Amino acid sequence: MWLPREGATRTLLLLHGSGADEHDxxxxxxxxxxxxxILSPRGSVVQQGMTRFFExxxxxxxxxxxxxxxxxxxxxxxxxxxxRYDFSLESVVTVGFSNGSHAGGALLLMRPDLMNTLVAFGxxxxxxxxxxxxxxxxxxxxxxNGETDHYSPKAxxxxxxxxxxxxxxxxxxxxxxxxxxx
Numbered sequence: 001m002w003l004p005r006e007g008a009t010r011t012l013l014l015l016h017g018s019g020a021d022e023h024d025x026x027x028x029x030x031x032x033x034x035x036x037x038i039l040s041p042r043g044s045v046v047q048q049g050m051t052r053f054f055e056x057x058x059x060x061x062x063x064x065x066x067x068x069x070x071x072x073x074x075x076x077x078x079x080x081x082x083x084r085y086d087f088s089l090e091s092v093v094t095v096g097f098s099n100g101s102h103a104g105g106a107l108l109l110m111r112p113d114l115m116n117t118l119v120a121f122g123x124x125x126x127x128x129x130x131x132x133x134x135x136x137x138x139x140x141x142x143x144x145n146g147e148t149d150h151y152s153p154k155a156x157x158x159x160x161x162x163x164x165x166x167x168x169x170x171x172x173x174x175x176x177x178x179x180x181x182x
Contacts, residue, residue, distance in 0.1 A: 001026075002085055003038040011087045013078065013115065014040040015100025017122070019050035028182060029095060032119070036093070039081055043099065045070060053103035062102060062125050071106040078107075078114050089114050097182055098122040098151065105160065108141070109134050109167070116140070121182045123152035126159050136169035143171065146178040 001022045010033055014025040022040040029038045043053040045066065053074065055066035082089050092115040096104035105124020108115060110131060117140045118124070124143075141164055145152045161171050 011037040015096035017098030136167040
């Protein structure tokens with residue numbers, strides 16, 4: 001879904017969580033930046049009847065193969081959308097929740113040239129196998145996680161922050177008292 005704004009200087013790439021669709025984060029996007037363009041794709045994977053941006057293994061860990069291949073597809077989509085709708089990739093702020101947050105984090109690590117900022121609700125995933133080492137200087141990441149989020153425990157969040165900062169990203173963390181939510 002493409003929602004342009006006249007004179008917009010930013011484009012929000014909204015990546016929904018498991019079981020949602022391209023409409024799920026529209027109100028959040030408008031709340032975060034009412035003057036931004038919005039690009040909100042639907043995840044291309046359906047697993048256990050839920051739309052996602054990548055598959056999970058039976059133990060609910062991300063499928064590395066699916067995450068890498070689907071992130072490459074998402075990168076291609078973003079490049080094509082940038083050309084079609086005439087927005088700068090440097091203006092992209094990726095906003096993701098849960099599965100979409102993981103996909104946004106993978107996109108930042110694999111293709112940092114495709115966004116300026118990542119806003120992650122429900123943590124992203126540490127990637128142990130990267131095609132090449134990313135350079136994240138100048139990239140900003142905002143993470144909001146719940147203290148009781150069983151999908152994103154503190155150790156997982158800390159490891160992800162270490163990885164992002166290790167590659168040069170500026171990371172801000174907000175822990176709220178809730179669970180797996182925005």
